Structures are given as C-alpha cells and as structure tokens.
Amino acid sequence: MKNKLHYFIFLLLIAYCSSLTANxxxxxxxxxxxxxxxxxxxxxxxxxxxxxxxxxxxxxxxxxxxxxxxxxxxxxxxxxxxxxxxxxxxxxxxxxxxxxxxxxxxxxxxxxxxxQKMPRQNRFQGYTPDDVIYFLMPDRFADGDQSNNDPPKSKGLYDRSKGRHYHGGDLQGVIDKLPYLKSLGVTAIWTTPVYDNNDQLDTKEVYEGVPATTGYHGYGAIDMYAVDEHLGTFAKLRELIDKAHALGLKVIQDQVANHTGPYHVWANDPPTPTWWNGTVENHVSNNWQKWTAMNPRATYQTQKRNIDGWFIDILPDFNQDDPEVEKYLIQNSIWWLEMNGFDAIRMDTLPHVPRTFWQKWGGAIKREYPNVNILGELYDGDPALISYFQTGRRGHDGIDTQIDTLYDFALFYSIRNAFAQGKNIREVSQMFAKDWLYPNPSVLTTFLGVHDMPRFMNEEGATVEGLKMAQTLIMTSRGTPLLYYGDELAMRGGSDPDNRRDFPGGFPSDTRNAFTNSGRTAEEKDVWNHLALLGKLRRELEPLRNGKSIDLLDEEQQMAYARVKENQAVLTIFNNDTNAANVQFDVSMIKQFSGNATLNDRLEKVKDVKIENGKIKFSMPARTAGIFTIK
Structure with missing residues (x-):
C-alpha cells in the first residue's frame, strides 16, 4: 500500500512538472x-x-x-x-x-x-518663413496638472530644487498657455520629445556633484510608442494639437532616430543581433567629428565613431543599416504624425546617422505627407557642412537627404559674436554671403539659442540692447525665426541645465507670473514688447517673410539690407557700435527708393530718414536697429 501511494505521488509530480513546462x-x-x-x-x-x-x-x-x-x-x-x-x-x-x-x-x-485616418484639413501643414516658431521644454514651461508631478509609475523623480529632475511642467500647462503664445505673435510650437523616458533615477548619465539624473528632457526613450506619464497622456497630446490648430498655431514634433535611452529594454536584449552599433559592453563612444560625414576622402574607419558611436558613451546607437531598424524607425515617425496630426518634424542629431537612411526616411515621410517639412539638427558652425544635408541636390555620395531645412548654426555663432559680445557686425554679413552654398537658404531656421547652449544673456558683454538687435535681425532677415522660451523675457542661464530654467509664473509656488504684463519686470516688459512688435511687423510686411534680400551696407559695426517683394520694400539698418555713427549709402538700385522719399522707423527708435536722389545719410544712435518703410 505504501509503495502504491509513493507511485501515485510520483505520477502527480510528473504531471505537475509537465504542466509547468508546457505553461x-x-x-x-x-x-x-x-x-x-x-x-x-x-x-x-x-x-x-x-x-x-x-x-x-x-x-x-x-x-x-x-x-x-x-x-x-x-x-x-x-x-x-x-x-x-x-x-x-x-x-x-x-x-x-x-x-x-x-x-x-x-x-x-x-x-x-x-x-481611422486623421482628417487632413489644418493638419500636416508644414511651416514656412511665414511662421514664427516658439521652442519650449514642457517640463520647464508650465505645470497645468499637479496630479502627474510624481506619478506612481516613476515616483521620486520630481524635485524642482534639482536642475536635472522633473519640475512638473506638462502638456496641460502648454494648453493653458496657448493664448499667451498667440499674443506674442507665435505661429508654431516645437516641444522637446514626449516619448516615455526612464522610470527610475538615471545613475548612468551622471555629472560632477550630480550622482543621478532623470529623463525630464525627453531624449532618452524607453518606449517610442508612449507619452511620458509626467507630461500627460496620448489624449492630452491630441488635445494640445487640436487646440493649437484651433488657434492657428502649428505643432512640430521632436523625434530621435539616432538612439534610445540607456534604460530601454532593448539595451541588453536587442530584437536582432545588429539592432545596435555594438553592445552595452562593447561599443565606441561618439567623437563628434561631424565633418567626416561630408568628407569625400573619408573611409568607414574615419567615419565610424561619428556614425556608430554612442552619445556620452551610454546611449544605445541604432544601426540604421539593419533593415528591421530602418523599417521600425520609418514607421514610428509616420505613426506619431498620423496619430496626432503634427505639422512638421524636428529631427535630432542629423549628422550622426547614415545619409542613406535620411534619404529613405525623408522620402517615406514625403510620400505620405507631402506638406510636412523636416527640420534637422546639425550642431556645427560650418555652412558647407550644414548645406550638405539640405534637400535640393545630391552630395558627392549621390544622396539627397530629403531634409527640408536645418538650424542656421553658422548664422547663430556670428549673431552671438556681434550682438552679445560686441564684435564686428561684419561677421554677420560675411555669413549671409555664404548663402550660395545652400540649395534653399530662404527656409533655414534662424535662432539666438536653444536648450544645448548658454542663453544669449549669459554671454560676456551681453546687454538688452544687443538682445533686441539680435531679435530684430532674425525677424527681418531670410529664414524662419525660432524663439527659445524665455527669450522674450531676456532670461539668463548658463550651461545645461541652467539654460532650462522654469518659466516664472508657470508653477504653483512661483511668486510672480511673467505670462502677464503685470508680472514682468521693467526689463522683461521692454524685451517682450519689442519682440511682440517685431512679430506684428513681420505679419504685416510681406517682404520681411518672403522678400528678396539685398545687402546695402557692410561696415565693421554698421549693416543695412532691404527685403523687396513686388511693389513693397523694407529697409533694416543696424548700428552695433557703442557710439552713434554717421550712416551713408546708396539705395537707388531699389525701385521704391530710387528718388526722394521719407522713411519711417517702425520700431520708433530713429527719427524719420530722408532719401535724396536715391541716397541715405543720417546719424544712427548707438546699439540700435531700425526697420524702415516709406512714410
């Protein structure tokens, strides 16, 4: 009997183990x-x-x-x-x-x-020089929903006292401030990525005195098909885009096809053996040698670290030559557009991805959304390199990238040098002289700063007068101007994360509200009103958006150019000197200015200027810019 019982138990164990194995x-x-x-x-x-x-x-x-x-x-x-x-x-x-x-x-x-496909009306519009872009980091802009500041999924990442933690800004906060952006004269919004980022403190991306960071910035995705819970939900993202469109504001999505965050499940368990360039244990770090991407003498060996290298030695680098990776990234971009109705794409880290991929990716976007344009980030001051990535012609490698526009970093550096540091304004003219390098310089995106460098007002020698002149330049010259949140307040800020300060008034405990006129300092009112006036003039004066550019004066510290469109002409003059300057130049080659006329400064900084026999001669106040039209 005892043996039979043991045998029965043995059979039960076998059956149980078989069940476990099958399950x-x-x-x-x-x-x-x-x-x-x-x-x-x-x-x-x-x-x-x-x-x-x-x-x-x-x-x-x-x-x-x-x-x-x-x-x-x-x-x-x-x-x-x-x-x-x-x-x-x-x-x-x-x-x-x-x-x-x-x-x-x-x-x-x-x-x-x-x-169901999204209705096409007022969606997938693209942006043009008719627009003014406002760039913001949702986490640092406005906290519209305090319930998602420290969500259960990722508790412990919220702390406004720490620059690299979440501060509580979210998509609801952006929705709440859409009327503010409209009042400033903005017509398009670009936010940092909304991808779901890591749910724990990041102990891989560390800095001196900062043993742990978070993914508040959005560039370290752990799920490329989800919205980060600190920012909101997919429904909230759709609400933001729909309400922006209802106000006539376009929305640009920030996408990343170069890498994910270090905590993505793929990092240690990739879907294919060649999903990454290397592995967590065995890879090269990026050396930032972007120029190798356009070097006709380069070999794979000299380009490898720039293309295959992992950012800061920890961000897993996609291998876009893997067909599965290529398809995944192309589909992901299209999915975000179709799900939400974005109008354009801002693509991160352009020169660190093979140009062959951009050609395929950009072509796929254009086939589905012909009007959606692509803004590429190429953080370099060499116009030859920037122009090499703009669509409109093939490079020596036979590739047209399909990238519509890029940040004009070359102009950015010359603007900072001239208007912040007080160096010769002629450097700006010299940079415009290289426009011939670009297939289409008129659509470049011009700016004074973004989230990857110290702010304009943090430059040694920077003044409000210099900031206002710089703003005047990007709002009156060729290209599409981009404003970084806080530019309208002369916000200060050093290197990351100090250049990503919270917008005053966007958070519950703030002592003042700079979203309102009464909450701004005298300096902030001065700059805000100046920028709002520039936006108004840009809307009213067609040549400032789409006119032909004609340089009329290129001195060490004085510069003048006209923008001409059909029967309209607008003249912009700068004196970057710390002293008043006698300005004299010929404008007779411009039909509207060829005889005698009186010019009125629409910024109201300079008295009326006479044109006599097609010539201008007057005294220009120190550190001043004027926008002139015929009175």
Whole structure:
C-alpha cells in the first residue's frame, strides 16, 4: 500500500512538472509595435514587432475575413521577439482585431487595431518663413496638472530644487498657455520629445556633484510608442494639437532616430543581433567629428565613431543599416504624425546617422505627407557642412537627404559674436554671403539659442540692447525665426541645465507670473514688447517673410539690407557700435527708393530718414536697429 501511494505521488509530480513546462513554453505577448495602423497608407504592409516570451517558431494568424494578411515571420534566437508583415487590404474596416500568435506549445492573442485616418484639413501643414516658431521644454514651461508631478509609475523623480529632475511642467500647462503664445505673435510650437523616458533615477548619465539624473528632457526613450506619464497622456497630446490648430498655431514634433535611452529594454536584449552599433559592453563612444560625414576622402574607419558611436558613451546607437531598424524607425515617425496630426518634424542629431537612411526616411515621410517639412539638427558652425544635408541636390555620395531645412548654426555663432559680445557686425554679413552654398537658404531656421547652449544673456558683454538687435535681425532677415522660451523675457542661464530654467509664473509656488504684463519686470516688459512688435511687423510686411534680400551696407559695426517683394520694400539698418555713427549709402538700385522719399522707423527708435536722389545719410544712435518703410 505504501509503495502504491509513493507511485501515485510520483505520477502527480510528473504531471505537475509537465504542466509547468508546457505553461513555460506557451507564447506570451508583452508589447506590440506599432499597436495600430491605417488602411490606405503608403506604408503597406506594415512591419510589426512583438516582444514577449517563447516566440521561437511562432506563426501569426489573422482573423478570418478581416482584410489583414500576415507573413514574412522572423524570430529572435532567444524567443523574445517576433517580426511579421501585416498587409492591409484597401478600405479595410476600422476596428479592433486579434492576431493569433501560435506555437506548438499553445497560442496567445495579440490585439491590433485598424484606426481611422486623421482628417487632413489644418493638419500636416508644414511651416514656412511665414511662421514664427516658439521652442519650449514642457517640463520647464508650465505645470497645468499637479496630479502627474510624481506619478506612481516613476515616483521620486520630481524635485524642482534639482536642475536635472522633473519640475512638473506638462502638456496641460502648454494648453493653458496657448493664448499667451498667440499674443506674442507665435505661429508654431516645437516641444522637446514626449516619448516615455526612464522610470527610475538615471545613475548612468551622471555629472560632477550630480550622482543621478532623470529623463525630464525627453531624449532618452524607453518606449517610442508612449507619452511620458509626467507630461500627460496620448489624449492630452491630441488635445494640445487640436487646440493649437484651433488657434492657428502649428505643432512640430521632436523625434530621435539616432538612439534610445540607456534604460530601454532593448539595451541588453536587442530584437536582432545588429539592432545596435555594438553592445552595452562593447561599443565606441561618439567623437563628434561631424565633418567626416561630408568628407569625400573619408573611409568607414574615419567615419565610424561619428556614425556608430554612442552619445556620452551610454546611449544605445541604432544601426540604421539593419533593415528591421530602418523599417521600425520609418514607421514610428509616420505613426506619431498620423496619430496626432503634427505639422512638421524636428529631427535630432542629423549628422550622426547614415545619409542613406535620411534619404529613405525623408522620402517615406514625403510620400505620405507631402506638406510636412523636416527640420534637422546639425550642431556645427560650418555652412558647407550644414548645406550638405539640405534637400535640393545630391552630395558627392549621390544622396539627397530629403531634409527640408536645418538650424542656421553658422548664422547663430556670428549673431552671438556681434550682438552679445560686441564684435564686428561684419561677421554677420560675411555669413549671409555664404548663402550660395545652400540649395534653399530662404527656409533655414534662424535662432539666438536653444536648450544645448548658454542663453544669449549669459554671454560676456551681453546687454538688452544687443538682445533686441539680435531679435530684430532674425525677424527681418531670410529664414524662419525660432524663439527659445524665455527669450522674450531676456532670461539668463548658463550651461545645461541652467539654460532650462522654469518659466516664472508657470508653477504653483512661483511668486510672480511673467505670462502677464503685470508680472514682468521693467526689463522683461521692454524685451517682450519689442519682440511682440517685431512679430506684428513681420505679419504685416510681406517682404520681411518672403522678400528678396539685398545687402546695402557692410561696415565693421554698421549693416543695412532691404527685403523687396513686388511693389513693397523694407529697409533694416543696424548700428552695433557703442557710439552713434554717421550712416551713408546708396539705395537707388531699389525701385521704391530710387528718388526722394521719407522713411519711417517702425520700431520708433530713429527719427524719420530722408532719401535724396536715391541716397541715405543720417546719424544712427548707438546699439540700435531700425526697420524702415516709406512714410
């Protein structure tokens, strides 16, 4: 009897262990990228990536009569990833579906949705020199919803006393301040990325005296298909874009195709063996030698660290030459646009990604959204390098990147030198003289600063007068002007993160509110009113946006140019000297100025100026700019 009991227990144990083994081998689904797609898109089939367990050898069956076809399966060796194509028959009905992920050990359902496409009206518009862009970091702009300051998913990352922690700004805060942006004269908004970032203190990106940081800036994604919980939800993002569009404001999305954050699950468990350039344990760090991207003499060896290198030695670097990576990144960009109705893309770290990828990626964006334009970040002061990445011609490598516009960093440096540091303004003229390098200089994005450098007012020798002259230049010269939040207040700030201070009045405990006139200091009112007037003049005077540029005066500290459009002409004159200067030059080659006329300074800084026989001669006050039209 005792032996029979032991035998029975033995059989039960075998059955139990067999059950555990079978359950352990049953496929599981943890994540699906993308979670949805649309019928009648230019990307069809869409490549789907499932992350889970026990996916080796899995087949994916689509629902009967759904209009969806699945094929071209690829499995990771460890069974954690499954790629497959989903072909969507034209006019497939929108709705929720379940794919059956099946192995010999069982199956699991994987939800997938066919969504309704966004209405095209007032979406996917692109931006042009008719626009003025306002760049903000949501976390540092305004806290509109205190309930997400320290969310359960990622507690302990909120602390306004620490520059590299979350401060509470969010998408609701941006929504609340849309009327403020409208009043300033802004027509487009660019925010830093809204991707979900790490849920814990970052002990990999550390600085002296700062043993841990957070992903408040948005550039360290752990999920490229999710909104960070500190900022809000997808519904809130859509609300922001819809309400911005209702006010006539465009919205530009910040995207990153070069890297993820160090805490992404892929970092130590990539979907393919070549997903990254290297591994966490074995990779090269980026050496920032951007010029190698345009060097016709370069070899892969000399370009490797610039293209394959990991930023600050910790950010996993995508290998865009892997076809699965290429498809994933292209689809991800299109998904964000179609889900939310963004008008343009700002793409991060342009020269650190192969140009072959940009050509394919940009072409895919243009096929689906012909009007959406792409702003590329190339942080370098060499106009030859910047122009090499602008669409409109092929480089010596035979590639047209499809990148519409770039930041005019070359002009940025000359502006800082002249108007902040008081060096010769002629350097600005010399930089404009290199416009011939660009396929289309008229669409470059001009600016005085962004989040990656000390602010204008932090430069040695910077003054409010110099700031206002610099603002006058970008608001009257070719290109699309971009304002960094706080520029309208002459905000100070040194290196990161000091250049990312909280906007005064955007947070519950703030003692004053600079979003209102009464909450601004005298200096802030002066600069804000000046910038608002510049925006008004730019809207009213067509030549300032789309006119031909004609240089009329290039002295060491004086400069003048006209913008001419059909029968209108606008003249902008600068005296960057600390003393008044006698200004004299010929304007007779401009039809509107060829005879005798009186010019009125629309900034009201200079008295009326006479044109006599096509010539101008007057005394220009020190550190002053004027915008002149015929009275």
């Amino acid at each position: 352990a081998q049953t496929p599981t689904v943890e994540k699906i990228d993308p979670p949805n797609w649309w019928a009648n898109m230019t990307v069809n089939p869409v490549r789907v990536l499932i992350r889970g367990k026990n996916l080796s050898g899995a087949n994916v069956l689509s629902p009967m009569n759904s209009g969806l076809k699945t094929y071209n399966f690829r499995h990771s060796e460890n069974g954690h990833y499954l790629f497959f194509d989903v072909e969507i028959v034209p006019n497939t009905k929108a709705g929720k579906y379940n794919f059956k992920v099946e192995t010999r050990n069982g199956f699991v359902n994987a939800p997938f949705e066919i969504s």
